[in-house]
Amino acid sequence: MDVKLYDTTLRDGTQSEDISFTVEDKLHVAQLLDDFGIHYIEGGWPGSNPKDIEFFHAVKKLNLKNARISAFGSTRRAKLTCEEDPNIQALLESQAPVACIFGKTWDFHVTTALQISLEQNLEIIEDSLAYLKKNVEEVFYDAEHFFDGYKANPEYAIKTLLAAQRGGAETIVLCDTNGGTLPFELGAIIEEVKKHISVPLGIHCHNDSELAVANSITAVKHGITQVQGTINGFGERCGNANLISIIPNLKLKMGLDCVSDQGLRKLNHLSHSVRELANLGEWKNQPYTGKSAFAHKGGIHVSAILKNPETYEHIAPEVVGNKRRVLVSDLSGRSNIQYKIEEMGLDIDMNDPSVQEVVQKIKDLENQGYAYEGAEASMELLLQKSRGNLPEYFKLRGYRVVDERREQDAEPISEATVRLEAPNNEVYHTAAMGDGPVDALNSALRKALIQFYPILDEVTLVDYKVRILNTTVGTKAKTRVLIESTDGKSTWSTVGVHCDIIRASYLALVDSIRYKLYKEKI
Structure with missing residues (x-):
């Protein structure tokens, strides 16, 4: 069975509460999706905002090799012809080779939201699709709220699909728009639909019951040939069906060759790249691509x-x-x-x-509060120290950190002094200012050490995380500090724990320095 993947990250995914892509972001995502092997990329709703109009103009300049661009819209308005309807005309003006429009399936929505007759709604669906069919290469129909509509009035819900079929829809997509359908319900309803509809069927699920992936897989099991979803499950409310889970399930569990083996190996890169472009934090426990998945x-x-x-x-x-x-x-x-x-x-x-x-x-x-899961450099130092393989690069003789605000409205001044004994047994006493007490301590420490370890000039800190461990004791709580460092060639993480945040930071900073010296075999 041939299953086509239809990605709506750039349209439905952007309806997520925390996501707003620029046009440049959307173009980058489209290129990633194409490289991966997605068949259809829904670029947006050109009739709804200027950004999507700009995207459809710009995407034509991309040399897409696998994907076809789809423009999304709605059926025409009840009081307008297709020639008069601005949303329908915007689909044509986008010049996208594929158009996907949605229409009302649930009689409740027809009479309450649209406030038109049930028969008029059928005419609108058929007329809109027939018009687009004459002007666009490929036309899909999203049957909005299909499963809820079917459960409320199965006879009318089927009539809306038949109208779409008469209009020329090349795929009719059954939508669980409210995300409340259970897999066994969905499968049974699809089997009933197949008795009446001869064109290929698609599935579009939302995750309000955390069943969007399960429902999508169930739909394919019942003969659905187009699966719609978003990368990482982005979408309104609880999100859409997550293609990052659906795709490997289809290919690896069901034996459906929806992407190439080479494309599948890019799944992790695709997932993390789109999350970065959305400016969202890591989802460590995401199936298949999360850092904790394996x-x-x-x-x-x-x-x-x-x-x-x-x-x-x-x-x-x-x-x-x-x-x-x-x-x-x-x-x-x-x-x-x-x-x-x-x-x-x-x-x-x-x-x-x-x-x-x-x-x-x-x-x-x-x-005591240490965590080596994210600080493997500290763990390696611990291992080598236990075996007597870690030199004593220096000895701390003392440090002092002063954080002072001299005038009421002035910014605080942070200064640190460090005394340490070098390998030549000389004691060095240095001081440095910084943006905050930890930065001042780091500057003073490096200022002293770089005199006899100049290679430390290559090291920079790229991340600094603080975690309060036992919150019930208030300001007496232990603090865990994780530091990520790089020398431009590699990156490593170290940890320090203490009830004094300066001390915890010092322990992590020193481990970072020692790790660099150890790796350089100094």
């Missing part, structure tokens, strides 16, 4: 995947462009450490007593 923490799990990953993974992560991660935490065993040692490419005998010492040390530190 992350293993429990020692028993890790022991099993070392023998065979299929023991705790339903697919190989590489198939969708993701990767396996083994976490080191208070739940870790020797297997977790073994996996991390192999991943780091370290030549360490697992029978070395220091390995078990590290396991216990990590459990103790995590009990």
